Amino acid sequence: MFDSGVGGLTVLHECLVSLPEEDFVYLGDTALFPYGDKDTAWLRERIGAISALLLEGGAKLLVIACNTATSIGDDVAREVAAEHGVEVVPVVEPQAEIAAAITDNGRIGVLATPNTVESGAYRRALEAQGRALEVTEVEAPDLAPFIQQGSPFDESTMEMARSYCAPLKRAKVDTLILGCTHYPLVAPMLQRILGRDIRLVSGGHAVAAAVQRSLERRGLAREADGEGDYRFLCTGEVDSFRDLGTRFLQMPLGEIEQVALHT
């Protein structure tokens, strides 16, 4: 599993809870965080190098726990993974599948960073579901930085969340895709603002379900008995990864190793 930073740890969190028997290696490309403002060609090369590193380590499945990386280079990851005979679970498609399956009124909201909205990844993935859907996308430029900088539970975050939710309420969406891995930390706030009947679809829940399906389909699932291992690689500083990461993983981080990527 990889991400540009710590946000993907909310995806790993759900996998650790739902698939406790499996082993996980998570790579946070924190030296390059955030991906949103980097050159695309270089990022695609980077995604290829990360995928190769994890697959050479023996991964039986590759998860892209990053919305930006998914929209920029899931094809690169798939290509590298195919050489190893391994499947890729990205963060966007599984959410689109679930959202399309559970919406009653066909009105789906997507809350995401401007980069993700502009990439059109969620819109395309939702259109591919073969069902008439009305999609309302809202760009939230400030929400992920606020959550990452450590004040996710204060009044200014709540106010910001209210303003981002206003167009979603007007559009009467009954299902909201959390289009950034940081957002699960404020999911209860969003639920309160939007009302209890709105269903939130986080990347974590969707990916954990997709990982389970993929492993079972290919006969790669481990017997559900006991706890697997998990460990971390990061390209930036280990200490800041640990400090920041704990809030996102909500479990002990244990072993973290700094790695260099030659790109």
Added chain:
Amino acid sequence: MFDSGVGGLTVLHECLVSLPEEDFVYLGDTALFPYGDKDTAWLRERIGAISALLLEGGAKLLVIACNTATSIGDDVAREVAAEHGVEVVPVVEPQAEIAAAITDNGRIGVLATPNTVESGAYRRALEAQGRALEVTEVEAPDLAPFIQQGSPFDESTMEMARSYCAPLKRAKVDTLILGCTHYPLVAPMLQRILGRDIRLVSGGHAVAAAVQRSLERRGLAREADGEGDYRFLCTGEVDSFRDLGTRFLQMPLGEIEQVALHT
């Protein structure tokens, strides 16, 4: 809603998410925290005084968001509430009801502080469900203090959780009552340790459902449209209530007022 400290804020959290349209006042009797080591007669008087204060403030429902207070004095709270024609929702019974309703194999675990286990409150509430149940109670003397002291996500908490979960796994419980309002903060850890098929029943989820039923039955529910208010009273220091409380509420605390109780 009241509690001896900040733990009950996990109950308020669920109510704010599930019942956003209602107004809440939460009293944390932080000057006396923890209740577990205080004289029972005095605590019963205290519970009566807190109940009177909240009901005189116009509460239409009274929630005891505290396991110790429920087992020591829910009858006192009910007496005071009856004078105001108001119902009481305690934290124990709603959990017992849900657990008895959702267990498949009839084996229910209760993880709680030694005081709560010794009170027998959960065991009695489960026996009152009119179904043959095998109840395994586990005393967790250190878990709530660890969570409150600020290191809920480190390896020592995980180790502690593993040791408390061992007898629950041996007893093959399929449903676990989180018998302390602090435990929802480590619910994902417990879920990972116990496995995805075990159902966790937190006080927050059970109380929020019970509050909704009570309000609807009595025609007191507010129309589900828009956000209500919430505010806080505490008997101890305001600043420490805010610092500690934010982690438990996971929403902004806003207005906090210090109050004196004459007991």
